Amino acid sequence: MAGTWLLGTGVGEPGRRPTALLAGVREEEAGDTGSGSATSLEELRRLADTDGLDVADAVVQNRPRPDPATYLGSGKVDELAALAERTGAEVVIADGELSPGQIRNLEERVGVRVVDRTALILDIFAEHARTGEGRLQVELAQIAYQLPRLRGDGRSLSRVGGGRMAGGAGMGVRGPGEMRLETQRRRLRQRATRLRRNAAELSRRRERTRNRRSRNQVPSVSITGYTNAGKSALLNRLTGADAQVQDVLFATLDPTVRRLTAGGLTFTVTDTVGFVRHLPHQLVDAFRSTLEEVTGSDLALHVVDASAPDALDQITTVHGVLHEIGAGDVPELLVLNKIDIAPPEWVDALCRAHPQAVPVSALTGAGIAELRTTLAERLARR
Numbered sequence: 358m359a360g361t362w363l364l365g366t367g368v369g370e371p372g373r374r375p376t377a378l379l380a381g382v383r384e385e386e387a388g389d390t391g392s393g394s395a396t397s398l399e400e401l402r403r404l405a406d407t408d409g410l411d412v413a414d415a416v417v418q419n420r421p422r423p424d425p426a427t428y429l430g431s432g433k434v435d436e437l438a439a440l441a442e443r444t445g446a447e448v449v450i451a452d453g454e455l456s457p458g459q460i461r462n463l464e465e466r467v468g469v470r471v472v473d474r475t476a477l478i479l480d481i482f483a484e485h486a487r488t489g490e491g492r493l494q495v496e497l498a499q500i501a502y503q504l505p506r507l508r509g510d511g512r513s514l515s516r517v518g519g520g521r522m523a524g525g526a527g528m529g530v531r532g533p534g535e536m537r538l539e540t541q542r543r544r545l546r547q548r549a550t551r552l553r554r555n556a557a558e559l560s561r562r563r564e565r566t567r568n569r570r571s572r573n574q575v576p577s578v579s580i581t582g583y584t585n586a587g588k589s590a591l592l593n594r595l596t597g598a599d600a601q602v603q604d605v606l607f608a609t610l611d612p613t614v615r616r617l618t619a620g621g622l623t624f625t626v627t628d629t630v631g632f633v634r635h636l637p638h639q640l641v642d643a644f645r646s647t648l649e650e651v652t653g654s655d656l657a658l659h660v661v662d663a664s665a666p667d668a669l670d671q672i673t674t675v676h677g678v679l680h681e682i683g684a685g686d687v688p689e690l691l692v693l694n695k696i697d698i699a700p701p702e703w704v705d706a707l708c709r710a711h712p713q714a715v716p717v718s719a720l721t722g723a724g725i726a727e728l729r730t731t732l733a734e735r736l737a738r739r
Contacts, residue, residue: 374409374410374411375409375410375411375447375448376410376411376412376413376444376445376446376447376448377405377410377411377412377413377446377447377448377449377450378412378413378414378415378416378437378440378441378444378446378448378449378450379398379401379402379405379412379414379415379416379449379450379452380415380416380417380418380428380429380433380437380449380450380451380452381397381398381401381415381416381417381418381451381452381453382417382418382419382420382422382423382428382429382452382453383395383417383418383419383420384420384421384422384423396666396667396670397452397634397635398415398417398452400633400634401450401452401474401477402415404474404477404478404481404633405450405477407481408477408480408481408484410448410450413440413444413445413446414440414444416429416433416436416437416440418430418433423453423459425456425458425459426458426459426462427459427462427463427466428451428453428455428459428463429463434463434466434467435466437449437463437466437467438466438467438468441467441468441469442468446469447469447470448469448470448471448472449463449467449469449470449471449472450471450472450473450474450477451463451471451472451473451474452474453473453474453635454473454474454475454635454637455471455473457505457506460472460473460506474635475502475635475637475639476502478633478636478637478640479495479498479499479502479637479639479640482495482498482640483495483496483499490556490559493552493555493556493559494556494640495640496548496552497549497552497553497556497639497642498637498639498640498642499639500545500548500549500552501549501639501642502637502639503545504542504545504546507538507541507542507545560649563649563650564653575623575624575625576622576624576625576655576656576736576739577624577625577626577627577653577654577655577656578617578624578625578626578627578654578655578656578657578658578732578736579626579627579629579650579651579654579656579657579658579687580592580626580627580628580629580658580660581629581632581651581657581658581659581660581675581679582631582632582659582660582661582671582675583631583632583633583660583661583662583665583671583674583675584631584632584633585631585662586631586660586661586662586665586671586694586695587660587662587694587695587719587720588628588629588631588660589613589628590694590719590720591658591660591692591694591717591719592613592615592626592628593719594719594722594725595615595617595626595725595728595729596615596616596617596626597615613627613628614626614627614628615627617729617732619729619730619732619733620729620730620732620733620734620737621733622733622736622737624655624732624736626658627650627654629648629650629651630648632674632675632678633674634670634674636674636678641678641681641682648678648682648684649682649683649684651679651682651684651687652682652683652684652687654687655687655688655736655739656687656688656689656690656732656735656736656739657679657684657687657688657689657690658690658692658732659672659675659689659690659691659692660692660694661691661692661693661694661707661714662694662695662699663693663694663695663696663699663703663704663707663716664695664698664699664700664703666703668703668707669707669710672691672711688735688739690713690715690731690732690735691711691713691714691715692714692715692717692728693707693708693711693714693715693716693717694717694718694719695718695719695720696716696717696718696723696724697718697720697721697723704716715727715728715731
């Protein structure tokens, strides 16, 4: 369920999914069909569903770039406000990262809580983190997101004092609101410092583990790819692991390491966190030690959902994140998963675009024997 971190207190009732509206901007360019924006909005709908929200409707504005004041523009904001009143929506989710000013202006105009894509993804990560390390990384990302967005809540947090306020210091002194915000910022920064210290120790432990594997000459494979591409299911099929498998986005965040023997070669296989469009940079920074499992591996097993209409775009997104974390030069083996439900012509097109890719189905086991053989051959040549 969506938590108070996303929605605030007093929103929704126990046992009922809160109602949400989506808001997006389709940036008009020459020759742009809008398919990318439609795909992004559909993904936002899935993210909202994963976080326990019921999406009632969506508002899309066609404009060259988001409005700096209200994201959508004045006319669409009025339409959004009327839609929120008609549907009884409790939250609006923007398909982009909003500035503090945009959030404030939208909430004043629409009359309900407004969050952005980044906040939604952070809330999902907070819900799905199971280990202490995962929760630490998510909290770090949340603090990085919150700090520039702290603001008062009206007259109870007035920012500037005047007259005899603050012992008669006169106009322009800091009011109770600003002092409370400073206290909140200081506490968040102190908490972030402690979390970063703990994260650094966990990162050193991971590095020692990787060095131990290297000294023992145990090759390593990291499973990477877009969220919900079937990475955990593939790990289970390859190694007999029991990693959690769900048809939701970001079902698993914590890395799972298993050993596999194929072609007379023993190596480790690690399942890592999945990626998504516009993955918040706060998460990339916080999960860097986990993502470095890919950087230090001998082979990146890039799993692609062959049944996704935007599979090629997903491949590009994953490559972008891998380059961002310094794993762009790690040898890659592309795996086209879910061929049991993908249209054959889509699989053929992906194979033509990526001739070295291995088509498989983690669900039925099709192509898994060939994948094991290919893994062993690639690692033997490393």
